[in-house]
Amino acid sequence: MRKLAPNLLLQRLAAPGDIASLICAALEQEAMTGQIITVDSGQTL
Numbered sequence: 001m002r003k004l005a006p007n008l009l010l011q012r013l014a015a016p017g018d019i020a021s022l023i024c025a026a027l028e029q030e031a032m033t034g035q036i037i038t039v040d041s042g043q044t045l
Helices: 016-028
Strands: none
Touching: none
């Protein structure tokens, strides 16, 4: 994965803190339902 990081759009891997921040933000949304959120540093754009 570390070898792949320079080829990603953000040029870094997602850290555990990035995932935790996203989860907290999603939990705060009252109107969000049925979403699939991909955290992959831009790999699937």
